[in-house]
Each structure stands twice: as structure tokens, then as C-alpha cells.
Amino acid sequence: MVQLTQAHKRFGETTVLEDINFQASKGEFISLVGPSGCGKSTLLKIIAGLHSLSEGEVVVDGMNPKNAREEMAFIFQEANLLPWKRVQQNTELPLKLRGESTERRVETARKMLELVNLSHALDKFPWQLSGGMRMRVSIARALTLAPRVLLLDEPFGALDEMTRDNLNEDLLRIHARDQWTAFFVTHSAAEAVFLSNKVVVLSANPGRISQVIEIDLPKERNAELREDPAYLNYVAKVSNAIRTVH
Numbered sequence: 439m440v441q442l443t444q445a446h447k448r449f450g451e452t453t454v455l456e457d458i459n460f461q462a463s464k465g466e467f468i469s470l471v472g473p474s475g476c477g478k479s480t481l482l483k484i485i486a487g488l489h490s491l492s493e494g495e496v497v498v499d500g501m502n503p504k505n506a507r508e509e510m511a512f513i514f515q516e517a518n519l520l521p522w523k524r525v526q527q528n529t530e531l532p533l534k535l536r537g538e539s540t541e542r543r544v545e546t547a548r549k550m551l552e553l554v555n556l557s558h559a560l561d562k563f564p565w566q567l568s569g570g571m572r573m574r575v576s577i578a579r580a581l582t583l584a585p586r587v588l589l590l591d592e593p594f595g596a597l598d599e600m601t602r603d604n605l606n607e608d609l610l611r612i613h614a615r616d617q618w619t620a621f622f623v624t625h626s627a628a629e630a631v632f633l634s635n636k637v638v639v640l641s642a643n644p645g646r647i648s649q650v651i652e653i654d655l656p657k658e659r660n661a662e663l664r665e666d667p668a669y670l671n672y673v674a675k676v677s678n679a680i681r682t683v684h
């Protein structure tokens with residue numbers, strides 16, 4: 439679904455990403471971790487077609503990312519909701535921009551808001567929501583596009599631990615249903631392990647793939663897993679890989 443071959447990215451004289459070779463198949467959940475500034479966000483933006491490569495190739499579903507934009511959705515740390523629009527209208531926005539009919543927009547947005555447990559909040563404005571609820575709207579809005587690739591840049595970084603854990607579980611439930619391919623940037627080893635089947639550890643200056651850690655845990659994951667020794671071992675392994683990366 440996503441393939442990077444000999445990918446290099448420079449900003450001016452500075453090489454930010456070097457020699458990135460990686461591929462993700464349909465339905466994989468890949469987390470990107472590594473020290474601050476190692477190029478995680480840049481890598482997501484390259485896959486999204488928002489930055490172009492200096493050398494090498496990136497292919498999304500057989501296409502140049504710029505031609506695959508309709509297949510991808512991006513979720514940022516900020517929910518970026520329009521303050522003067524209600525939850526329902528905020529969620530419909532991408533479909534409106536795509537020129538979908540009102541009927542289809544309304545129906546799809548309602549379904550996605552139901553999926554993120556926000557059916558009770560359709561008429562609220564963003565300022566009437568908690569941080570976790572705003573992020574749920576942001577997820578619902580991205581899902582209206584029925585993406586095949588979902589790119590998430592530290593989406594839960596600003597939330598408290600319990601809200602983050604709940605959202606992680608919801609995200610996995612939706613992933614099991616829809617099977618998009620996910621690239622998820624996080625600073626949390628625990629979050630990366632809980633969500634992913636692979637954790638990519640990047641080193642900094644320049645950003646290179648230091649390790650790919652396969653997470654061999656059951657596909658169905660719930661709150662109980664957080665106390666499982668196998669899960670905790672993986673968290674220790676990923677934490678250690680981030681700490682010792684060079």
C-alpha cells in the first residue's frame with residue numbers, strides 16, 4: 439500500500455531523512471517513534487504528498503502520493519475544528535469540499551460520529567467539547583473520506599492518559615472494521631506498542647531507520663492487555679530502542 443525506496447529528504451543543506459526503505463501492506467498499523475527532530479512528521483508529510491522527496495521514490499497504492507490524495511486522510515495533534523460550525527457540520531466539511539450531495543454528507547458524517555461515540559453531540563460547537571471529544575470529531579471527519587491510508591501525527595499527544603487510552607482502543611476497533619493502513623507518529627512507547635503491528639524506530643541527524651520492531655501480540659487488544667507481561671516487555675524494548683538510538 440505504501441512503499442518508500444532509497445528515500446532521502448533535504449531541506450536546503452540539511453539532510454533530514456536518509457536511506458529510508460520501508461513498505462507497509464494493506465491494513466498494517468505502523469508507528470513511527472524516535473527522538474525529537476528525527477523526521478517523523480516529515481516522513482508522514484512525504485507519504486501524504488505534502489513534501490516531495492529529494493531522492494528516491496514513494497508510492498501509495500501504486501501511485502505518486504500527489505495522485506493518491508483521495509485515498510489518504512491526515513489527523514494532526516490539533517483537532518483544527520471550525521469554531522463557528524457545529525460538530526455535524528465540521529465533520530461534513532471534507533465531503534462538502536469534494537462536492538458530495540447534502541444527503542450523503544449528512545448521512546456519512548452521522549455514521550462516523552456514531553462510530554466515535556459522539557451521536558449525542560452533533561449540535562455542539564467545538565468550544566462546548568472536551569479535548570478528547572474534539573479529537574473524536576477530528577477522527578470522524580477524517581474517516582468520512584473512507585481513506586485507505588490514515589496518517590496520524592501525534593493525535594493524542596495533548597490528551598490526558600485515560601482519554602488517550604480510550605481513544606487508542608476506539609481507534610483499534612475502527613481499524614479492525616475498516617482496515618486502512620495507518621502511519622502513527624508518537625513519543626509514547628506504550629501507545630506505539632498498543633496500536634501497532636510494527637514500530638519503526640528512527641535515529642536523528644539524519645533520520646534513518648534504526649530498527650523495525652514487530653509487535654507479535656493478538657490482533658484484538660483491549661485495556662487488559664496493558665497489564666500483560668508480553669505487552670510490557672515490548673514497551674520496555676521500544677523505550678530502550680528510543681533511548682539508545684544514535
Ligand SMILES: Nc1ncnc2c1ncn2[C@@H]1O[C@H](COP(=O)(O)OP(=O)(O)OP(=O)(O)O)[C@@H](O)[C@H]1O
Nearest residue numbers: 449450454472473474475476477478479480481623
Ligand atoms: N519545512 C521545513 N523546512 C526546513 N526544515 C524543516 C521543515 N520541516 C521540518 N524541518 C526540519 O526537519 C527536521 C525534522 O523535523 P520533523 O518535524 O519531521 O521531526 P519530528 O521527528 O516530527 O520532531 P518532533 O518529534 O519534535 O515533532 C527538523 O530539524 C526540522 O527543523
